[in-house]
Amino acid sequence: MALPGESQGLFEGANVPVIYTGIGKVNAAFVAMEAIQKTQCKVMINLGTAGSSKFKTHELVEVSTFVQRDMDISPLGFKVGETPFDPIPGAIELIPYFPELPKGICGTGDSFETGVPKVACDLVDMEGYALAKVCRKMGVQLISLKYITDGADHNAHNDWQENLIYGSKKLFEYYGRMITK
Structure with a gap:
């Protein structure tokens, strides 16, 4: 999760270890790399909040794809x-992971989105693409669930x-379903 506010103490109250990334792509990438190196995990679970003009508030969405909504080098073609000269798409x-949940494309950017993103996406966050990129580079599976707050x-x-x-x-409910599967 990005912030303790997203947990509201529920996970800690149940003795579930939570790693908080902080806000933004740089913080998320650093913490993800550190967590993978420290734990040697094969799967990372990203639980968090997102905004969406497509999905309804209070809906839980499984992210099917992460894109960067703030990477814009379009003046150079x-x-x-797209990150120029980068092998990661x-x-x-x-x-x-959860067939019953709706799937969405999440646009990640270092801004709190309140308009229409430049990249086609269904929901927006500020950390997910960085987590996905680190996981891809490190050979770790990422599962990401986003609760639509706004x-x-x-x-x-x-x-x-x-x-x-x-x-x-x-x-917290869906985390419980994950660990009992």
């Missing part, structure tokens, strides 16, 4: 979302804060 696909609009900051408790409960 590159596609928006601009769209990183994940292996589905409409990624002008009121997103208020809605996000108000809906954290609902999101933490839903994420």
Whole structure:
């Protein structure tokens, strides 16, 4: 998770170890690399919140693909979302885990999105693509569930804060399903 607010103490109260990345792609990449090296994990579970103009608030979505919504080198002829000269694609696909959950493309960027992203996506966050890229480079499977807290609009900051408790409960429920499978 990015922040302790996304857990609301539920995971800690159940003695579930949570690694918080902090906000943004750089923090997420650093913490993901550190966690993988320290634990030698084969699967990373990313639970968090996201905004969406496609999915309804309070819906739980499994991320099928991560894209970068703020990588824009288009003046030099590159596609928006594509990192020039990088072998990792601009769209990183994940292996589905929960067939019953809706799937979505998550656009990651170092900004709190309140408008229409430059890259086609269904939901937005600030850490996911970095986690996906580190996992891809390190050979670790990533499973990502996002609770939709807001409409990624002008009121997103208020809605996000108000809906954290609902999101933490839903994420905790699905975490329980993961570890009992």
